[in-house]
Amino acid sequence: MLKHKPPVELPEGYLDFFKAMESWQNEEVIKHRKVYTPAKHDLNQIIASSKKPLLGQVKPQIDGSILKDLYIRFLDFMLEQRPEIQEAIDKIKNQIEQMDFDEISASFIQLDMEYFEKLAVTMNVSYDLLFFTIDHAIRPLLRIYAEPYRQDLSSDLFYWEFPAICPVCGSKSHICRLNTGNGQRFMFCDRCFTEWPARYLYCVYCGNDQAKDIYYLNIENDDAYQLFLCNKCKGYLKTYDERSLGKPTDLFIANIETVYLDILAQEKGYTNHDED
Numbered sequence: 001m002l003k004h005k006p007p008v009e010l011p012e013g014y015l016d017f018f019k020a021m022e023s024w025q026n027e028e029v030i031k032h033r034k035v036y037t038p039a040k041h042d043l044n045q046i047i048a049s050s051k052k053p054l055l056g057q058v059k060p061q062i063d064g065s066i067l068k069d070l071y072i073r074f075l076d077f078m079l080e081q082r083p084e085i086q087e088a089i090d091k092i093k094n095q096i097e098q099m100d101f102d103e104i105s106a107s108f109i110q111l112d113m114e115y116f117e118k119l120a121v122t123m124n125v126s127y128d129l130l131f132f133t134i135d136h137a138i139r140p141l142l143r144i145y146a147e148p149y150r151q152d153l154s155s156d157l158f159y160w161e162f163p164a165i166c167p168v169c170g171s172k173s174h175i176c177r178l179n180t181g182n183g184q185r186f187m188f189c190d191r192c193f194t195e196w197p198a199r200y201l202y203c204v205y206c207g208n209d210q211a212k213d214i215y216y217l218n219i220e221n222d223d224a225y226q227l228f229l230c231n232k233c234k235g236y237l238k239t240y241d242e243r244s245l246g247k248p249t250d251l252f253i254a255n256i257e258t259v260y261l262d263i264l265a266q267e268k269g270y271t272n273h274d275e276d
């Protein structure tokens, strides 16, 4: 157990920004449910036979013009929230007509980072800002795409060999929750909001299930958040234990609020395997 390690202070306004962004995205989900209605497929059958996330195989039918409209409004949201980066946002806005949103959507779904690196160079804008804005503008659509699979993911038929990867959209997960009651572990995807069950005494990165190589660490006076550490692959996973406070929490915000746990784990030589 670690003693007297104060949580890291987040920069002022940082958390408020993410909360506002999540609200914006929630509103867009509600609006777009009417206009974006992707077909539902047999998730468990598809991922069991392909061993790949659903999104890469079953195209989400995202219309470029819907994404373009969302993207323009997301840039306006950014301008409102972060006026200090107006110049950078305007530079993107001025080039919107040259951006191909069908291509952007297809590249995002394949997580083809090279495409976005090249696009940033062509547009002469920061890659980080460009990718961040596209990533967050498309999320409401990904969340709608993922909605019909919640049942499949909690069914006995669900089987997935890569618990650190979202079976629906293919993003990496870095936070999970332990259910109230039975303590079942659910991984969480902050891109599409999918949750899927994963074994408890088990490393989601390397599959290690030797109790002697698995540790839990928490900050003093905080039993709700834990770090799950694996000594075999040096992986760490943030965990919210619902049993501690007796209620669920918003894992999207929790993931941001607990940056101090990432710093702590990384200082101790652990990785969330984000760069693998």
Ligand SMILES: [Zn+2]
Binding pocket: 166, 167, 168, 169, 170, 171, 189, 190, 191, 192, 193, 194
């Ligand atoms: Zn996902």
Ligand SMILES: [Zn+2]
Binding pocket: 203, 204, 205, 206, 207, 208, 230, 231, 232, 233, 234, 235
């Ligand atoms: Zn491991």
